[in-house]
Amino acid sequence: MLSKLKSLLKYLLPGHFQPIFAGFLSLVMVMTSSFWWFPVLAQKINGVPGSPSATMSISGEQLPAPAPKFGGVIKDDALQSKPWWAPRIVPPQDAPNVLLIITDDAGFGVPSTFGGVIPTPTMDRIAREGLRYNRMFSTALCSPTRAALITGRNHHSAGFGVISEQSTGFPGYNSIIERDKATIGRILKDNGYSTAWFGKDHNVPAFQASQVGPFDQWPTGMGFEYFYGFVGGDANQWQPNLFRNTTQIYPFKGQEGSWNLITAMADDAIDYMTRMNQISPSKPIFIKYAPGATHAPHHPTKEWVDKIHNLHLFDDGYEKLRERIFENQKKLGVIPQDAKLTPWPSDILKPWDQLTADEKKLFIRQVEVFAAYAAYSDHEIGRVVQQFQDLGKLDNTLIIYINGDNGTSAEGGPLGTPNEVAFFNGLNKLPADVQLKFYDVWGTEQTYNHMSAGWSWAFDTPFDWFKQNASRLGGINQNMVVSWPARIKDKGALRQQFVHVIDVVPTILEAAGIRPPEVVDGIRQSPIEGTSFLYTFDSKNAKAPSRHTTQYFEMMGQWALYKDGWVLSTKVNRAPWDAFGPANPDPLNNQVFQLYNLNNEFTQAQDIAAQNPQKVKEMRQEFVAEARKHQVFPLDASVAARIVAPRPNITAGRSEFVYTRPMVGLPQGDSPLLLNTSYSVTADIEVPQGGAEGIMLTSGGRFGGYGFYLLKGKPVWLWNMVDLERLKWEGTEALSPGKHTVEFDFKYDGLGAGTLAFNDFSGVGRPGVGTLKVDGNVVATKTMPKTLPMILQWDESFDIGSDTLTGVNDADYQPPFAFTGKLNKLTVKLDRPQLSPQDIKKLESAQRNNHVSE
Numbered sequence: 061m062l063s064k065l066k067s068l069l070k071y072l073l074p075g076h077f078q079p080i081f082a083g084f085l086s087l088v089m090v091m092t093s094s095f096w097w098f099p100v101l102a103q104k105i106n107g108v109p110g111s112p113s114a115t116m117s118i119s120g121e122q123l124p125a126p127a128p129k130f131g132g133v134i135k136d137d138a139l140q141s142k143p144w145w146a147p148r149i150v151p152p153q154d155a156p157n158v159l160l161i162i163t164d165d166a167g168f169g170v171p172s173t174f175g176g177v178i179p180t181p182t183m184d185r186i187a188r189e190g191l192r193y194n195r196m197f198s199t200a201l202c203s204p205t206r207a208a209l210i211t212g213r214n215h216h217s218a219g220f221g222v223i224s225e226q227s228t229g230f231p232g233y234n235s236i237i238e239r240d241k242a243t244i245g246r247i248l249k250d251n252g253y254s255t256a257w258f259g260k261d262h263n264v265p266a267f268q269a270s271q272v273g274p275f276d277q278w279p280t281g282m283g284f285e286y287f288y289g290f291v292g293g294d295a296n297q298w299q300p301n302l303f304r305n306t307t308q309i310y311p312f313k314g315q316e317g318s319w320n321l322i323t324a325m326a327d328d329a330i331d332y333m334t335r336m337n338q339i340s341p342s343k344p345i346f347i348k349y350a351p352g353a354t355h356a357p358h359h360p361t362k363e364w365v366d367k368i369h370n371l372h373l374f375d376d377g378y379e380k381l382r383e384r385i386f387e388n389q390k391k392l393g394v395i396p397q398d399a400k401l402t403p404w405p406s407d408i409l410k411p412w413d414q415l416t417a418d419e420k421k422l423f424i425r426q427v428e429v430f431a432a433y434a435a436y437s438d439h440e441i442g443r444v445v446q447q448f449q450d451l452g453k454l455d456n457t458l459i460i461y462i463n464g465d466n467g468t469s470a471e472g473g474p475l476g477t478p479n480e481v482a483f484f485n486g487l488n489k490l491p492a493d494v495q496l497k498f499y500d501v502w503g504t505e506q507t508y509n510h511m512s513a514g515w516s517w518a519f520d521t522p523f524d525w526f527k528q529n530a531s532r533l534g535g536i537n538q539n540m541v542v543s544w545p546a547r548i549k550d551k552g553a554l555r556q557q558f559v560h561v562i563d564v565v566p567t568i569l570e571a572a573g574i575r576p577p578e579v580v581d582g583i584r585q586s587p588i589e590g591t592s593f594l595y596t597f598d599s600k601n602a603k604a605p606s607r608h609t610t611q612y613f614e615m616m617g618q619w620a621l622y623k624d625g626w627v628l629s630t631k632v633n634r635a636p637w638d639a640f641g642p643a644n645p646d647p648l649n650n651q652v653f654q655l656y657n658l659n660n661e662f663t664q665a666q667d668i669a670a671q672n673p674q675k676v677k678e679m680r681q682e683f684v685a686e687a688r689k690h691q692v693f694p695l696d697a698s699v700a701a702r703i704v705a706p707r708p709n710i711t712a713g714r715s716e717f718v719y720t721r722p723m724v725g726l727p728q729g730d731s732p733l734l735l736n737t738s739y740s741v742t743a744d745i746e747v748p749q750g751g752a753e754g755i756m757l758t759s760g761g762r763f764g765g766y767g768f769y770l771l772k773g774k775p776v777w778l779w780n781m782v783d784l785e786r787l788k789w790e791g792t793e794a795l796s797p798g799k800h801t802v803e804f805d806f807k808y809d810g811l812g813a814g815t816l817a818f819n820d821f822s823g824v825g826r827p828g829v830g831t832l833k834v835d836g837n838v839v840a841t842k843t844m845p846k847t848l849p850m851i852l853q854w855d856e857s858f859d860i861g862s863d864t865l866t867g868v869n870d871a872d873y874q875p876p877f878a879f880t881g882k883l884n885k886l887t888v889k890l891d892r893p894q895l896s897p898q899d900i901k902k903l904e905s906a907q908r909n910n911h912v913s914e
Contacts, residue, residue, distance in 0.1 A: 110144035117152045123242065123250040123577045125149060150252040151344055152573035156544060157448065157457040158248070158346045160564065161441060162209060163434075164202065164260060164355035165527055166464030167520035167534060168194075169382075170434055174463070174539045175389030176519070177373045177381065178431045182442035183541055186461050188552050190543025191596070194394050195606075197560045197622075198466045198538050200530035200615040202293055202355070203235065203262045205465040205561055210243040210263070210282070210348070212565030212576075212588040214612070216691040217241070222616065223293055224266045225729070225854065226702035232691030235265040237277060242580040244565045246283025248346045251574050254336045256286040258325045259350035264291040266729030267709030271306070280305050284348070288328045290321075292727075292855050294480070295352055297321045297359035298505040299865045301727075301855045308725050310864070316505065320361055322351055322433075326440040330447045337451050344572075345453075349444060353437035356469065356480040356510040358503055360432035364439075365503060368432040374424050377412030378514040379404055385521040393554060394539070395522050400665040402524045408635055409474055409514045418492040419475075422499065426476045426511035429503035458544040458571050460564060467535040468519040470526035472510030473637035479508045481764040482782040484703065485850050486640045486825070490784075505866070508763040508783075508853070513637065522663045528636040530615035531629035531654075533664050542597075544571070550599035558606040558622065562590030570594045589690075612686040617647030617697025621683040625659035628669075628679035634699075643697035643819050645907075653680070701816040703850050704736070704824070717888040722861025722879070728851065731759060731858035734766065734806075735848055736813045736824045738891040741768055741777075742803040744884040747795045752881030755873075756802070757888075758859050760852035761866035768804060770795065770881070771872050775839070777804040777832050780868040781848065788869075789832040789840040799884075803833040808847070812893030818903035823893070825849030860886060 107114040110131050118125040132144025171180035173187050174194070198205040203223040204215035211218045216232035218241055227235035237243070245255045257279040264277050269291050279287035290300050300321050302309055312319040329347060336345055352359075374381060382401070389395045404411065415423070441461070448454040471480065473488035478498040482488065498507050516526050520534035529535035540559070542548070569576060570592045577585055591608040595601045613620040620629040631652035633644060644650055653676050655669035669676050687693055696702070706712065709730050717732050732739075743756045751773040758767040764782040769775075773794025779787045789804065810826025825847055832840040856865050862878040895903070 105147050106150075107147070109147070110142075112145050114145065114147040115150045116147035118149055118251060120247075120251060120575045121578050123247065123580045125250065148252075149250070150342075151248075154456065154546075155344050155572040155574070156546070157344045157453050158568055158572075159349060159444070159448065159457060159459045160209075160347065160568070161349045161459070161461040162206070162465055163351060163353060163437060163463055164465055165467075165469040166354050166434065167468035167516070167526075168463075168523060168537055168539050169385040169389070169519045169521035170354070170468065171438070171463050171539070173541060174394045175385050175392050175521075177384065177388075178368075178434045180435065180438040182438045182445060183461055183463065185442070186445070186459055186543045187541040189545060190459070190541060190548050190551065191553055191555050192394060193540040193542065193555045193557075193559055195556055195558050196462060196538045196540040197536050197558070197611065198464065199561070200466045200528055200535040200613065202465050204615070206261075206350070207237060207263050209465075209561045209564055210245065211237060211241045212244070212562050212590045213241050213586065214562055214589050214690045216614070217586070217589060220263070221614070221692065222702065224262060224264065225293060226699075226705070227265060227707060228696070228702060228705050230691075230694060232693070233696070235263075237263065237282070239581065239583045240586045242577060242585060243282045243284075244568055245279070245346065245348070246580065247569065247574065247577060248572070249283045249285060250577075251572070253344050253346045254340075255284045255346045256329070256332055257284040257289065257348045257350070258329045259289045260295070260352055260355075261287075261289055261291040261350075262293050266292075266727070267707045268730075269727040270710065270730035271725065272710060272730070275306050278306055286332060288325060288332075289350070290352070290855065294355050294357065295321065295855045296357060296505065296508065296865070297352055301857065301865065320359065322353060322360070322437055322440050325351065326443045329444050333444075333447050333451065337453070347444075349441065351437045351441070353433045354430060354468075356472065357508040358430045358433040358511070360429060360436040360503060364432035364436040365429055368428050368435060373431065374427045374515075377420070378423075378427075378512075378518040379412050381515070382518040382521050385518065389522055396662050399522055399662040401522060402663065402665050405517065405524070409517060412514070416492065418496060422492045422495055423476065423512045423514065425499055425502050426472075426509070427515045429509065430511050430515065432503070455545045458542070458547075458568065460540065460542050460567075462538055462540045462561070464538045466527040466538075467523070467529070468516040468526060469510070470513035470516040470528075470636045472513060474513050476512040477510050478502065479763045479783050480510050481508055481851065481853050482784070483510065483637065484639075484700070485764070485782055485848050486700070487782060487784070488637050506762075513635075524664070525632055526636050528615055529618060529632055530613040531618045531620040532632060535615070536613055536620075544597065547571075548597050550597075550602065553599070553602060555596045555602065557593065557596055557604065558608050558611070559593050560590065560608055560611050563593050563608055564590065566590045566592040567594050610682070610686070612683055612690065612692070614687065614692050614695070616699055617644050617695055619647070619683060619695075621679050621686065623679060623682060625657060626675065626679065627656045627658055627664070628676060628683065629654045629656065629664070634697075639699040640821055643699070643701070645819075647695040647697040648684070655679070698816075698819060700850060701819060701821075704813045704816060715890045715892070719860050719886045720884070722883065724857065724859040724862060724864045726858040728759070728854060728856075728858065732888045732890060734759070734890070735850070735852075736808065736810065736826070737893065738806055738808040738828070740803060740805040740889045742801060742887045742889075743768065744799070744801055744886070746799050746882040746884065747773070747797050748881060749797045751794055751797070752879070753877075754879035754881070755859065755861065755863045755877050756879055756883060757886060758863050758868055759857070761856035761868060762870065763853045763866075764848065765852045765856060765868045767863070767868040769873070769877065770879070775802045775832060775834060776872070777830065778869055778872070779844065786869055787842065787844060789830055789842055791832065791834055791839040795834065801835055804830060805833065806830045808893065810893065811895060811899055814893065814895045815903060818907045820903055820906060821849070
């Protein structure tokens with residue numbers, strides 16, 4: 061806007077008045093913007109101008125900063141000329157280091173800092189040295205919260221209405237952070253910070269996660285100079301799909317069973333901080349630190365599992381745990397003394413005294429591993445915090461530690477699961493006796509485990525419901541601790557102002573004295589939508605009114621609006637584990653509305669919608685206005701259906717894929733998808749004298765996937781059905797030396813994923829017949845009664861010639877199981893089902909009937 065107004069001056073004012081009015085206009089724009097607290101910075105040079113040691117803080121209106129005019133003298137020869145160096149850009153004086161920590165899938169009642177029973181001494185330490193916040197809000201889901209956190213814009217504004225694996229072709233849901241929304245990493249980097257990101261990303265579009273790129277949506281393309289972590293939603297912490305910058309690395313090789321990412325990323329962060337400090341002690345550091353804990357799989361070390369087990373924290377069940385956490389919260393003063401608990405949801409979560417002995421034994425094991433994971437993660441975060449102190453930087457370090465990017469996850473369902481991949485394929489009700497077979501290895505590399513939702517409900521105390529539920533505080537009301545010894549003097553105090561993750565960026569910028577840029581790389585920037593909460597750092601503002609007064613929430617058709625303490629919520633109509641049912645056809649209007657006044661009660665325990673119909677009407681209208689402003693429409697209540705929605709990945713529109721040399725690491729989102737379709741895989745190989753074995757093709761791993769390999773010379777095709785069953789086609793004889801063609805052909809008996817566009821699951825997970833051939837001769841035929849409908853193991857890749865990370869069948873081989881013959885060519889052909897006009901007519905009719913019945 062500023063540049064447009066300046067350009068108008070050329071036509072409206074005499075030339076000699078233009079500079080005066082332009083300067084005045086710039087001042088007015090700064091003073092009246094949402095960032096009025098920024099001074100109008102002159103680009104003052106520190107040190108001798110033109111010398112190699114000169115530095116300068118920039119105004120920050122344009123990034124990267126324009127190159128200054130050469131200030132030296134140029135003659136015909138160097139002896140008569142005067143050299144001049146542009147000053148090095150540094151942040152404003154006393155700008156703090158920043159450590160931004162966000163954990164995963166952890167509700168309000170998880171950490172001991174806010175009344176939980178799980179020891180979190182690092183969070184406790186930061187709370188003692190700084191401030192506790194009991195009204196920090198998320199978006200209810202991982203990717204969306206993280207996009208909002210790094211951009212300062214609402215999640216739909218930033219393209220992340222859902223996780224990247226569920227993206228659809230609408231601006232609010234395409235999982236692309238557009239270039240008009242520069243991240244906090246980019247802004248700080250261009251203002252002279254060292255910037256790094258450790259741990260979980262989940263903001264790389266699933267269709268841009270391969271080595272073909274592009275990499276502009278990776279951390280290193282978004283202003284973070286160094287990245288050490290994983291790009292997907294979760295990761296096997298023992299053998300993760302791990303990257304340093306954009307290169308996959310395998311530091312755990314040879315250390316299986318002892319190496320764990322939670323410790324490794326702390327080690328790497330400490331190493332990074334130390335190197336940066338040794339190279340340039342005066343340069344401030346910004347670190348985003350995002351451990352995988354406590355997202356499934358829950359993978360702590362045995363040491364931590366034993367520590368938690370010996371405390372016997374959970375022996376009396378999840379209802380008693382909830383009551384104990386609630387009492388602790390009142391004792392600590394982090395919730396009001398008159399706060400009320402909503403009733404236990406006995407209709408969806410079986411009360412503890414109704415469980416069998418096997419269920420109790422299993423559930424206690426599940427939660428002890430979860431608690432160990434949380435405690436272990438907090439301990440390793442403590443090592444990073446301590447390193448700031450050891451380097452002499454802690455006094456001027458702003459630490460923001462957010463507990464959870466949403467409420468505790470209930471995606472394990474009421475019974476929990478040893479394999480989260482099973483949940484995403486609709487298998488979330490494994491009986492306790494089946495799960496007990498994994499009891500001794502729960503949390504090890506042999507499981508991709510999740511706990512019973514009963515514990516998740518308890519860990520969201522004092523609120524109810526879970527991750528995914530954007531209309532309930534259990535899904536969105538996190539907590540946070542903040543310390544900055546040089547600035548915050550009200551140590552150990554509580555702050556109750558409304559704060560949202562979009563408020564973090566403007567807070568960091570205000571703390572550093574850096575204004576948000578108007579233009580980055582020539583792109584005019586959209587406004588930052590958050591509100592700085594730096595004012596809460598001062599004791600005089602301890603009870604100041606919240607400056608963030610209005611906030612919408614929406615996730616998969618469930619929504620809410622906060623305004624000045626009032627909350628309008630849609631009543632929960634889907635538990636998080638019910639991902640495969642029909643979606644609400646009209647999520648804007650086909651709702652039961654609830655109204656709460658958080659100024660009077662803390663926990664959404666008293667619905668006053670019936671007494672305030674006009675308030676309900678007003679807030680519904682305001683939600684619509686906010687939704688239109690922030691790209692929330694079109695609302696979509698579907699969940700699983702969006703997992704297999706078409707996306708612009710490198711396989712889109714292709715039906716044949718040819719590979720002529722080994723290649724590993726192609727992610728699921730950028731590889732041929734063999735689900736819900738007919739396909740053939742043909743390998744042209746040469747077997748040397750003495751025979752051959754090894755992987756020709758595999759995708760997925762121990763917890764769900766397929767493999768095509770030679771085992772002791774015999775061809776094998778194997779489907780791993782989420783670690784519950786393995787279907788195997790195997791030749792009867794080892795292949796003789798020489799050239800061979802080995803083929804697996806599968807005929808799918810179903811309409812395919814196209815039915816999901818009509819909210820109909822009948823086309824996916826259907827049966828089919830697989831045939832294994834050698835040199836054109838059939839050697840094995842078998843019917844698959846069911847096929848995987850949705851995903852393979854997300855954090856494993858599509859590999860040719862060897863197997864990375866885990867294998868699809870431990871009984872047959874251990875990775876890498878490299879192919880010892882010669883792979884001349886491997887061809888994958890897909891024959892995707894196409895809906896006929898008659899099919900479409902039937903599906904549309906069924907959809908209309910469902911709408912009427914609902």
